[in-house]
Amino acid sequence: MPELPEVETVARGLRRLIVGKNIVKVSHDNAKSFPNSLVEVNNFMVGANIGGVRRRAKVIIIDLDDSWSLVAHLKMTGQMVYRGEENWGAGHPNDDFLAELPVRATRVQIEFSDGSKLFFNDQRKFGWMKLLPTAEIKNMPFFIKVGPEPLEDSFTLENFIDRFKRKKRSAIKAALLDQSVIAGVGNIYADESLWRAQIHPETRVESLDSSEFKRLYEAVRYVMNLSIEKGGSTARNYVNADGGKGNYLDYANVFRKEGSLCARCGSEIIKTRVAGRGTHICPVCQKVKA
Ligand SMILES: [Zn+2]
Incomplete structure (x- = not known):
């Protein structure tokens, strides 16, 4: 989608x-x-x-x-x-x-x-x-x-943290995908943002500390802005208004990269399942919090 x-x-x-x-x-x-x-x-x-x-x-x-x-x-x-x-x-x-x-x-x-x-x-x-x-x-x-637009200049880190308070007991990936929390994040950008922020997708929202929230806030905005710059991701049927494809997936670090090596630590990217969705992580950079 x-x-x-x-x-x-x-x-x-x-x-x-x-x-x-x-x-x-x-x-x-x-x-x-x-x-x-x-x-x-x-x-x-x-x-x-x-x-x-x-x-x-x-x-x-x-x-x-x-x-x-x-x-x-x-x-x-x-x-x-x-x-x-x-x-x-x-x-x-x-x-x-x-x-x-x-x-x-x-x-x-x-x-x-x-x-x-x-x-x-x-x-x-x-x-x-x-x-x-x-x-x-x-x-x-x-x-x-629907929740607020994460790329608006007026959408601050404080707003971001505030939106997640309503989903304290959820896994962070499920909360990111929930359109009533913030708008527009789907499977590709949830995986990419969590990798960038070095957060395991199953981490409960309530156990994230403020530095993790800050990393995630910056990561969500970074990966989506980069993708817009690259014309989006063409995973299946998506084309732009000219009928052309986007090439963000060439820049993805984990999404559909299982078996290749993490750009940060060199470990093998794996595919697992979180929140009912295929989920891609680096098992070394993204540890489940105790
Ligand atoms: Zn890694």
């Missing part, structure tokens, strides 16, 4: 590519992927201009200039890919299945007045896109529950 850096990369790409464009046509094939009625689409989407693109947690918000917005969650296999004259066809590192769009997995197709198009593809149909009044976004159940 795409995590914060991947969704941020898509949002930045879309901001560069579609802001200011005028929507002339919308087609969609499946009510689960796009539940709005034709009447809503015709009244509030067709004819509107793209005002801006934002991200909150793993959700992309495309604001229209008529006070309505498109809210999209990519989930497992969702993609948002733009095709315009500037990037249609040759010269891009696209998968073959993305070279020609739409594909069978295209759920929503948005056509702009200049002939360019935005495709929402989703093979497994867990993702969705919804059209709703911008003012109602904050009342969606997801937005009520």
